[in-house]
Amino acid sequence: MELEFHGASGETTGSCHLLRAGGKTILLECGLFQGRRAKTYARNLKLGFDARAIDAVVLSHAHIDHSGRLPLLVQRGFKGAIHSTAATRDLCDAMLSDSAMIQLRDAEYLSRRRLIERVRGQRVGPAGHWRPSEDEPPSRGVSNLGAREFAPLYLEEDVRATMKRFKPHACGEWFAIGPQVRVRLHDAGHILGSTWVELEVRERSGVRRLVFTGDWGRAQPILRDPEPLRAGDVLISECTYGDRRHPPLDNTEAELEAAVERLMKRGRGKLLIPAFAVGRTQHVLYVLESIFERRRGPALRVVVDSPLAKRATEIVSKHPECFDREALARIQRVQSGASKRLHVSFTETVDDSKALNRESGPVVIVSASGMMESGRVLHHLAWSISSPDTEIAIVGYQARGTLGRKLVDGEKEINILGFRYDVRARITTMNGFSAHADRDGLMEALTPLAPQVETLFLIHGENDQRLPFARALRDAGFARVECPRDARVWRV
Ligand SMILES: [Zn+2]
Known part of the structure; x- marks a missing residue:
C-alpha cells in the first residue's frame, strides 16, 4: 500500500488522502480547505494529483472540509464512483449545491462592493469614512478588496455531475473497488450518515487491512453512538482534540x-x-x-x-x-x-x-x-x-x-x-457541543487496537493537539505513530 496525505496534515481542513492498493488509486475524502480567503482559494485550486488517475472515492461523511472539493475533482476529469452512505449522499446533494451557491453569491457581493467602493472612493477620497448605502452594513475605513479575482471554485452544474457519481451503501455492507480491494463503512457517531472506513486489500503475501476513523464522534443526544473501531495493519486517525478534554x-x-x-x-x-x-x-x-x-x-x-x-x-x-x-x-x-x-x-x-x-x-x-x-x-x-x-x-x-x-x-x-x-x-x-471525541474518547477508541497496528497516522489535528497525542499513543503501546506534514509517499 502507498499513502499520500494531500490535506488535513497538521491542520483540520482540506481532508484528502490518496491510497494506492490492489492496482487501484483510491481517494479517502476530497475536502475543502477553510481559512483566509485569498490563501485558501489558491490551496483549494491545487489538487496535487491528476483527478483522472483516481479510480474511486470513499467518503466518510458530508462535512464540507471532507467533501467540498468533489465537484472540482469531477470538473477536472474524475470518472469513478463516490462511495458513501445514503444519508451522506443526500447531505452532499444539499451541501455542495449550497457551497456552489455561496461561492457565487460571495463572489458577486465582493465584486459589487469593490465596484461601489471604487466609484465612491474617487468621490470621497481614499481615507473617507463612508457608509456605502442603506443596504450595506456600517463598516470602518476603506476595504482591502484590491483588484483580486473573485471566482467560484465550481458551479451548480459541476455539483449535478458530481451527484451522479455517488454510490450509496448501508453500514456493514462490503463493496468492491476492483478485484483486490473491498471496503465497508461503520457508524462513527459524528454527524448524520457519518462513518469510519474499513478497507481490505488482497496482496500476494495475504490480506492487509486499513482502517480510517473519518471524524470520530462521541455519544450525543440525537445520533446513535459510534460503532467500536476494528484494528488494521494501518490505522489513520483524526486528532482534532488530541490534547483537550471537553466539558460535560x-x-x-x-x-x-x-x-x-x-x-x-x-x-x-x-x-x-x-x-x-x-x-x-x-x-x-x-x-x-x-x-x-x-x-x-x-x-x-x-x-x-x-x-x-x-x-x-x-x-x-x-x-x-x-x-x-x-x-x-x-x-x-x-x-x-x-x-x-x-x-x-x-x-x-x-x-x-x-x-x-x-x-x-x-x-x-x-x-x-x-x-x-x-x-x-x-x-x-x-x-x-x-x-x-x-x-x-x-x-x-x-x-x-x-x-x-x-x-x-x-x-x-x-x-x-x-x-x-x-x-x-x-x-x-x-x-x-463538539461532535468530535476529545482526548479521552480518542484514547479509549484507539488504545485497544495498539497490539495489531503496524503504523498509525495522525491527521486532522493542529500540531499543538497532534504532537502530544502522538506521544501519549506511543506510551500506550503503538509501535509506530507518524504525523505526516506534506504530500510525500508513505509505503506501508
Ligand atoms: Zn466532520
Whole structure:
C-alpha cells in the first residue's frame, strides 16, 4: 500500500488522502480547505494529483472540509464512483449545491462592493469614512478588496455531475473497488450518515487491512453512538482534540441557558449562534427546546437563517435509521413550530435574511457557516458585531485562520468581507457541543487496537493537539505513530 496525505496534515481542513492498493488509486475524502480567503482559494485550486488517475472515492461523511472539493475533482476529469452512505449522499446533494451557491453569491457581493467602493472612493477620497448605502452594513475605513479575482471554485452544474457519481451503501455492507480491494463503512457517531472506513486489500503475501476513523464522534443526544473501531495493519486517525478534554454536555447546556438569560435580561439585541446547518443547528435547537420546557417567563424568538435548513428538515426525516427516536421526535416538534415557548422560524429568501439586520431583538439567530468563513452569518456579523447588545455563542470547532478562530482568540478588530469592524459583542465559547471525541474518547477508541497496528497516522489535528497525542499513543503501546506534514509517499 502507498499513502499520500494531500490535506488535513497538521491542520483540520482540506481532508484528502490518496491510497494506492490492489492496482487501484483510491481517494479517502476530497475536502475543502477553510481559512483566509485569498490563501485558501489558491490551496483549494491545487489538487496535487491528476483527478483522472483516481479510480474511486470513499467518503466518510458530508462535512464540507471532507467533501467540498468533489465537484472540482469531477470538473477536472474524475470518472469513478463516490462511495458513501445514503444519508451522506443526500447531505452532499444539499451541501455542495449550497457551497456552489455561496461561492457565487460571495463572489458577486465582493465584486459589487469593490465596484461601489471604487466609484465612491474617487468621490470621497481614499481615507473617507463612508457608509456605502442603506443596504450595506456600517463598516470602518476603506476595504482591502484590491483588484483580486473573485471566482467560484465550481458551479451548480459541476455539483449535478458530481451527484451522479455517488454510490450509496448501508453500514456493514462490503463493496468492491476492483478485484483486490473491498471496503465497508461503520457508524462513527459524528454527524448524520457519518462513518469510519474499513478497507481490505488482497496482496500476494495475504490480506492487509486499513482502517480510517473519518471524524470520530462521541455519544450525543440525537445520533446513535459510534460503532467500536476494528484494528488494521494501518490505522489513520483524526486528532482534532488530541490534547483537550471537553466539558460535560450538561455544563454546555447551562452556558447556553446563561447566554439566553443575558439576552432576555437585556430585552434587546441578538444572540448570534454560527452553526453548521445540518447537525449542529439541530443540536442547538434541541438544547434550546429542553431549556424552554422547564423555564418560566416569556417565550423566545429563534430564527434559523440558512438556505440549507429547509432541506435539512427533509433529509433528517428521510433517515430515521441514523437517529435516536425520542430525540428525532423532539427535533421534528421544534422544526415544525409546535414548540410552545420557543418560537422557531426558518428564513427562506435573502430578503427574509436581510430583514433581520435591523431588528432590535431580543432574538436568537442561528446561521451558517459554522466557522464564519462564508454564507449569511457573515452579513449578520457585519451588522451586529460592533454592538455591545450582541452576544456571539461559538458552539463549534474553529480552524486556524478562520474568522471564528480570531473571535475565539479575542481579536478586537476583524475583517469581514474586506471591511474592518470593531468587536464590541460579547464572545462566548462553548466547547461542549463538539461532535468530535476529545482526548479521552480518542484514547479509549484507539488504545485497544495498539497490539495489531503496524503504523498509525495522525491527521486532522493542529500540531499543538497532534504532537502530544502522538506521544501519549506511543506510551500506550503503538509501535509506530507518524504525523505526516506534506504530500510525500508513505509505503506501508
Ligand atoms: Zn466532520
